[in-house]
Structures are given as structure tokens and as C-alpha cells.
Amino acid sequence: MEHNTFHKALEIQRELCIGCSHCIKVCPTEALRVSGGKAMLYADWCIDCGRCFRICPSRAIRVVDDDxxxxxxxxxxxxxxxxxxxxxxxxxxxxxxxxxxxxxxxxxxxxxxxxxxxxxxxxxxxxxxxxxxxxxxxxxxxxxxxxxxxxxxxxxxxxxxxxxxxxxxxxxxxxxxxxxxxxxxxxxxxxxxxxxxxxxxxxxxxxxxxxxxxxxxxxxxxxxxxxxxxxxxxxxxxxxxxxxxxxxxxxxxxxxxxxxxxxxxxxxxxxxxxxxxxxxxxxxxxxxxxxxxxxxxxxxxxxxxxxxxxxxxxxxxxxxxxxxxxxxxxxxxxxxxxxxxxxxxSAYIKMDAVEPRSMVKYDKDINVAIKKMEMAGMLRKILPDIDCGACGAPSCEALAADIVREDASLNNCIFMQARFEKEGSLQVSEAIDLMEQVWGKDRFVNKEQTNNE
Ligand code: SF4
Ligand code: SF4
Structure with missing residues (x-):
């Protein structure tokens, strides 16, 4: 029987994470996001390749091994x-x-x-x-x-x-x-x-x-x-x-x-x-x-x-x-x-078939899942497709999937924010609140002013 969840051999130590987003850019399965100014892991998508561990500048990623x-x-x-x-x-x-x-x-x-x-x-x-x-x-x-x-x-x-x-x-x-x-x-x-x-x-x-x-x-x-x-x-x-x-x-x-x-x-x-x-x-x-x-x-x-x-x-x-x-x-x-x-x-060397694991599980009901996949495809066309990462997701494709799963909204995209502000459907203060949710309040403090105080 295949294990239902992947064992996680690494852990993000939030207190050490500086939210630099280096890790989200190198993850081959887009398993990482930045939220509240810290890295966050979707454990079931992580393949334990260790690329995030290698690149993290503040040693915020820890290996979970046995004592x-x-x-x-x-x-x-x-x-x-x-x-x-x-x-x-x-x-x-x-x-x-x-x-x-x-x-x-x-x-x-x-x-x-x-x-x-x-x-x-x-x-x-x-x-x-x-x-x-x-x-x-x-x-x-x-x-x-x-x-x-x-x-x-x-x-x-x-x-x-x-x-x-x-x-x-x-x-x-x-x-x-x-x-x-x-x-x-x-x-x-x-x-x-x-x-x-x-x-x-x-x-x-x-x-x-x-x-x-x-x-x-x-x-x-x-x-x-x-x-x-x-x-x-x-x-x-x-x-x-x-x-x-x-x-x-x-x-x-x-x-x-x-x-x-x-x-x-x-x-x-x-x-x-x-x-x-x-x-x-x-x-x-x-x-x-x-x-x-x-x-x-x-x-x-x-x-x-x-x-x-x-x-x-x-x-x-x-x-x-x-x-x-x-x-x-x-x-x-x-x-x-x-x-x-x-x-x-010779008698013990064989194993059973390996089961696939879907990276993006939209819904257990296949018909609903197909509809949501189509919705994610449509969202991708709206998003700017430049994978800037300012939304806290590693790519526009990842943000589209997050939106469909209701883990994010279209407003998380800074390009969409500018558009909605111009159209009058989003206030500047709301846009700032959204960015603070992703990157943390500290990012929005005027550093020059703080240094001079
Ligand atoms: S170990 Fe690899 S797959 Fe897992 S979060 Fe880090 S970069 Fe992504
Ligand atoms: S690379 Fe390290 S410090 Fe930067 S966001 Fe990832 S876990 Fe945090």
C-alpha cells in the first residue's frame, strides 16, 4: 500500500526565515510560498530534493533526521x-x-x-x-x-x-x-x-x-x-x-x-x-x-x-x-x-508499481476537478505570465492554482492590483494590506526613516 502522505525530511524554522523568497524560486515542484513574510511548505508536493536547503541564506531550513x-x-x-x-x-x-x-x-x-x-x-x-x-x-x-x-x-x-x-x-x-x-x-x-x-x-x-x-x-x-x-x-x-x-x-x-x-x-x-x-x-x-x-x-x-x-x-x-x-x-x-x-x-528485490501523486488536487470529484482546472487555465491567461513572485507564489501558474483552491485571490497579483485600482474596484490601502499579508508588515516600514531614528 502506498503511503498517503510524504514523510517530510525538512522543516522551515519560521523564527529564522527572513522571507527572502530564494527557496520558492528553486523548488522544482513549486511546493513553497511566502506568506506573512515567511516561507511556507505544501508538504505533499515536496520531493525532498534539498534545493531550498542549499540556497537558504539564513539556515532557516532544517533536516529532520533520527536522534x-x-x-x-x-x-x-x-x-x-x-x-x-x-x-x-x-x-x-x-x-x-x-x-x-x-x-x-x-x-x-x-x-x-x-x-x-x-x-x-x-x-x-x-x-x-x-x-x-x-x-x-x-x-x-x-x-x-x-x-x-x-x-x-x-x-x-x-x-x-x-x-x-x-x-x-x-x-x-x-x-x-x-x-x-x-x-x-x-x-x-x-x-x-x-x-x-x-x-x-x-x-x-x-x-x-x-x-x-x-x-x-x-x-x-x-x-x-x-x-x-x-x-x-x-x-x-x-x-x-x-x-x-x-x-x-x-x-x-x-x-x-x-x-x-x-x-x-x-x-x-x-x-x-x-x-x-x-x-x-x-x-x-x-x-x-x-x-x-x-x-x-x-x-x-x-x-x-x-x-x-x-x-x-x-x-x-x-x-x-x-x-x-x-x-x-x-x-x-x-x-x-x-x-x-x-x-x-533475488526473491526480495522486487517492488510493486509506484503510484502517481497529483501536484494540484482540485477536487475529489473528477467533474469538479476538471472545471477547476479549466478555471485555472483561464486565470493564467489573465495573469501577466512573468513569474515575478511578488504575490508570494513562484509563478503565475502557481498563483492561478492557488486562487482556484481558494488559497489566494486575483488581488494578490501586483499587476491586477494596479488594474483594479485604476478601475476603482480596489483601494490603495486594501492593496497594501494584501501585500502585508504576503510579505509581512516589516517590509513596508520605511527603512531610511527607521535607521535615522
Ligand atoms: S526540498 Fe525540493 S521539493 Fe521540497 S520544498 Fe525544497 S526545493 Fe521544493
Ligand atoms: S530561502 Fe530561507 S530565509 Fe529565504 S524565504 Fe526561504 S526559508 Fe526563508
């Missing part, structure tokens, strides 16, 4: 670590030492997420070979999956119905624990995330799936802890051999988080596209049937440089990407657990 101390609610604690985490440290701290520090922080076992990549590549190739409709779109990046759900519902059937690596690896550990006779309530599986989209994906997954992951931990928090621990304690370079640590990953796995990491391993013609604007541009063309050349597989990643560009990654994304390539050059071609993964995961 680290939650790990101690479990007797046996597994940490799933994406390869980008290690790559941030380059050669400064050896991987074995990082694992030892993570062990000291409280984890019983540390494993690299991409250890399932060998198995996944075979499954993907099999899936693509059998797919009737192509290109098949990778299910790896949760921000892209949500983007398709809310903005490109007509392409929803292209999404590959195979679980992404974090879920495959989590399943492997949960099943291994059960098979060894472990009490399920004593096992906690935690994921160290490089981006907020993966927090939301674990909390409210798509495809009729419930994640066995017990909690998601912010990568920049643990990065700083590891740096501090390394500075303060002498760890032997070869590591202390923390029990049960499994850090062996194949070169395929280490390349996976990079742009081209999947596409280069998929048979047939596969494209890799990174960066939200590039992804949107391509999906628009695909939706409009402007892509005439045959493509078998699309690896689409929301962040520039893919996972090294995640908002919770501390290292420079280009250096992190280069470090991953260097790590891959030294890694074995095949992971030593790949056979075991095959037996374990």
Missing part, C-alpha cells in the same frame, strides 16, 4: 554506510580506521551499502531485457522517483520496479539475522544518509514496501564525529579489526553512487543524467515524445555529480567523486558476498 541516541534502543546495531561517506576522507583516514571509530560510536557491525551492486546489476539487466516499455528509469534516486510521481505521472510506468541498494542491503542483514536465530526486536539497522530524499524514502517508501531500516542518521553529523575521534585518539593505521565489519565492496559497487555508475554497467543504450534541472529537461522531452532515438535505460540523479553532491556530504563533490574512482581502481571486480547476495536477494 543518534536511538541506536542504543537495540542490542545489535548495524550501520549501512554509503561509499561516499568513506570517499570524503580520501586517504587521510583509512577505511578500516573509520570502521573502528564507527564501532567505538556504538555500532556492532558496519557494512558498505553498495556491496549488493554485483547482484543488482544482473537483476537490472534482466529487468531491462524483459521490459516492454523503454527507457526503463532507474529506481535509485528517491528525489527523482518523487519528481516523476508529482510532476510526470504519465511516465510512472517507466520506473524500474526493483528496490534500490540501501533496501537490498538492509533486507540482506535482516534476513541473515533471522536465519541465525536472532530476535528481530534486538536488531537495529541504521542508514547513514548523504541526502534528505533518502530519509523520506526510508520513512515513506514507494512501491507497496515497508523498509526494515530502523533509523536514518545524518551523514554530516557522523563525519564530524569521525574527524574529532581520529584527532583525539591514536588508532592503528591497519585498524583494530572490529568484529564482523564487512567493508569489502567491488569496483562496481564503488562506482555506483557516481554519475554513470549504473548506466555504464547496464547492457544496451543507457544514459546518465545528473542535476535536477537536467533531469527535468529530459523528462519533459520524454513526456512530449520528443526523444526519438531508442534508449534502454535512464540513470537519473537529482544532485549534480550524483551522491557526492548530496546536501549532507561535507567533502567537495568533485574530490569525493575522484576519491571514489580511485577506490574503485583498487577494488576487486566482484564482491566476495555476491553469490550469497544472489541467493538471498
Amino acid at each position: 543518534f541516541e536511538n541506536i542504543f534502543s537495540y542490542k545489535y546495531r548495524v550501520l549501512l554506510v554509503p561509499a561516499v561517506f568513506y570517499a570524503q576522507f580520501g586517504k587521510r583516514i583509512p577505511r578500516r580506521v573509520i570502521n573502528d571509530i564507527l564501532g567505538d560510536m556504538g555500532f556492532s557491525e558496519v557494512c558498505t551499502v553498495e556491496q549488493c551492486a554485483d547482484t543488482l546489476v544482473d537483476e537490472i539487466n534482466d529487468y531491462v531485457r524483459k521490459a516492454e516499455e523503454k527507457p526503463v528509469v532507474s529506481s535509485f534516486c528517491p528525489a527523482v522517483i518523487r519528481l516523476i510521481q508529482v510532476r510526470f505521472p504519465s511516465l510512472i510506468d517507466r520506473i524500474m520496479l526493483l528496490l534500490p541498494p540501501i533496501e537490498v542491503t538492509a533486507q540482506y542483514y535482516v534476513r541473515k539475522w533471522k536465519m541465525s536465530g536472532g530476535d528481530p526486536s534486538e536488531l537495529g539497522v541504521f542508514y547513514l544518509t548523504p541526502c534528505i530524499a533518502k530519509i523520506a524514502a526510508v520513512k515513506s517508501p514507494v512501491g507497496g514496501y515497508e523498509s526494515p531500516i530502523s533509523g536514518v542518521i545524518n551523514m554530516d553529523y557522523v563525519y564530524n564525529k569521525v574527524l574529532l575521534a581520529y584527532k583525539n585518539k591514536k588508532y592503528p593505521e591497519e585498524g583494530c579489526g572490529t568484529e564482523a565489519v564487512n567493508d569489502a565492496v567491488s569496483s562496481k559497487g564503488l562506482l555506483w553512487p557516481l554519475t554513470g555508475g549504473e548506466a555504464s554497467q547496464v547492457e544496451g543504450r543507457a544514459l546518465s543524467i545528473d542535476g535536477m534541472s537536467n533531469v527535468i529537461e529530459f523528462l519533459e522531452k520524454l513526456e512530449d515524445e520528443e526523444i526519438e532515438e531508442p534508449i534502454d535505460y535512464l540513470e537519473l540523479r537529482g544532485c549534480d555529480e550524483s551522491c557526492p553532491g548530496g546536501i549532507l556530504v561535507q567533502g567537495n563533490r568533485f574530490l569525493v567523486a575522484d576519491n571514489l574512482r580511485n577506490m574503485a581502481a583498487e577494488a576487486p571486480d566482484t564482491h566476495r558476498l555476491s553469490e550469497e547476495y544472489k541467493q538471498f536477494c
Whole structure:
């Protein structure tokens, strides 16, 4: 069963928001507005891409992750670590030492997420070979999956119905624990995330799936802890051999988080596209049937440089990407657990169809909804179509939709205000009241006068 609401992995701290409107301009799903001089989020439209977080000049947007101390609610604690985490440290701290520090922080076992990549590549190739409709779109990046759900519902059937690596690896550990006779309530599986989209994906997954992951931990928090621990304690370079640590990953796995990491391993013609604007541009063309050349597989990643560009990654994304390539050059071609993964995961790797989510829900009654959509279309023709944002909405199209949903009025548009004032149907004082409602009273204080007082 699909979750009814998206889990929100970010939160606007109103007390820190200065109402600058930078965030509303970059949101790919127009999920933000300015109201009362503060940013406001339509939670169901947000795809957790993190663009607003990145651009906010006053750090008013906060990541909502799990409290680290939650790990101690479990007797046996597994940490799933994406390869980008290690790559941030380059050669400064050896991987074995990082694992030892993570062990000291409280984890019983540390494993690299991409250890399932060998198995996944075979499954993907099999899936693509059998797919009737192509290109098949990778299910790896949760921000892209949500983007398709809310903005490109007509392409929803292209999404590959195979679980992404974090879920495959989590399943492997949960099943291994059960098979060894472990009490399920004593096992906690935690994921160290490089981006907020993966927090939301674990909390409210798509495809009729419930994640066995017990909690998601912010990568920049643990990065700083590891740096501090390394500075303060002498760890032997070869590591202390923390029990049960499994850090062996194949070169395929280490390349996976990079742009081209999947596409280069998929048979047939596969494209890799990174960066939200590039992804949107391509999906628009695909939706409009402007892509005439045959493509078998699309690896689409929301962040520039893919996972090294995640908002919770501390290292420079280009250096992190280069470090991953260097790590891959030294890694074995095949992971030593790949056979075991095959037996374990083939049966658990599939997910159900992903449901679309309408960005603009006008009404439950389809006939009423169609009428309202037509009304929004008419309003768009009246509005100036310059997307100035002075109304607090990111575009004239968004304002038209807000008006139809009765969240705004035509008077919110400053061009319409000027017209109504000229026609005598709106007083100047009413227009100012409206603008104060959007931008807050403080914006209308004469700053020069205040400074001189
Ligand atoms: S995370 Fe992305 S989709 Fe969500 S509000 Fe911010 S910019 Fe918009
Ligand atoms: S970017 Fe958005 S959340 Fe940040 S201060 Fe400006 S309006 Fe507020």
C-alpha cells in the first residue's frame, strides 16, 4: 500500500526565515510560498530534493533526521554506510580506521551499502531485457522517483520496479539475522544518509514496501564525529579489526553512487543524467515524445555529480567523486558476498508499481476537478505570465492554482492590483494590506526613516 502522505525530511524554522523568497524560486515542484513574510511548505508536493536547503541564506531550513541516541534502543546495531561517506576522507583516514571509530560510536557491525551492486546489476539487466516499455528509469534516486510521481505521472510506468541498494542491503542483514536465530526486536539497522530524499524514502517508501531500516542518521553529523575521534585518539593505521565489519565492496559497487555508475554497467543504450534541472529537461522531452532515438535505460540523479553532491556530504563533490574512482581502481571486480547476495536477494528485490501523486488536487470529484482546472487555465491567461513572485507564489501558474483552491485571490497579483485600482474596484490601502499579508508588515516600514531614528 502506498503511503498517503510524504514523510517530510525538512522543516522551515519560521523564527529564522527572513522571507527572502530564494527557496520558492528553486523548488522544482513549486511546493513553497511566502506568506506573512515567511516561507511556507505544501508538504505533499515536496520531493525532498534539498534545493531550498542549499540556497537558504539564513539556515532557516532544517533536516529532520533520527536522534543518534536511538541506536542504543537495540542490542545489535548495524550501520549501512554509503561509499561516499568513506570517499570524503580520501586517504587521510583509512577505511578500516573509520570502521573502528564507527564501532567505538556504538555500532556492532558496519557494512558498505553498495556491496549488493554485483547482484543488482544482473537483476537490472534482466529487468531491462524483459521490459516492454523503454527507457526503463532507474529506481535509485528517491528525489527523482518523487519528481516523476508529482510532476510526470504519465511516465510512472517507466520506473524500474526493483528496490534500490540501501533496501537490498538492509533486507540482506535482516534476513541473515533471522536465519541465525536472532530476535528481530534486538536488531537495529541504521542508514547513514548523504541526502534528505533518502530519509523520506526510508520513512515513506514507494512501491507497496515497508523498509526494515530502523533509523536514518545524518551523514554530516557522523563525519564530524569521525574527524574529532581520529584527532583525539591514536588508532592503528591497519585498524583494530572490529568484529564482523564487512567493508569489502567491488569496483562496481564503488562506482555506483557516481554519475554513470549504473548506466555504464547496464547492457544496451543507457544514459546518465545528473542535476535536477537536467533531469527535468529530459523528462519533459520524454513526456512530449520528443526523444526519438531508442534508449534502454535512464540513470537519473537529482544532485549534480550524483551522491557526492548530496546536501549532507561535507567533502567537495568533485574530490569525493575522484576519491571514489580511485577506490574503485583498487577494488576487486566482484564482491566476495555476491553469490550469497544472489541467493538471498533475488526473491526480495522486487517492488510493486509506484503510484502517481497529483501536484494540484482540485477536487475529489473528477467533474469538479476538471472545471477547476479549466478555471485555472483561464486565470493564467489573465495573469501577466512573468513569474515575478511578488504575490508570494513562484509563478503565475502557481498563483492561478492557488486562487482556484481558494488559497489566494486575483488581488494578490501586483499587476491586477494596479488594474483594479485604476478601475476603482480596489483601494490603495486594501492593496497594501494584501501585500502585508504576503510579505509581512516589516517590509513596508520605511527603512531610511527607521535607521535615522
Ligand atoms: S526540498 Fe525540493 S521539493 Fe521540497 S520544498 Fe525544497 S526545493 Fe521544493
Ligand atoms: S530561502 Fe526561504 S526559508 Fe530561507 S530565509 Fe529565504 S524565504 Fe526563508
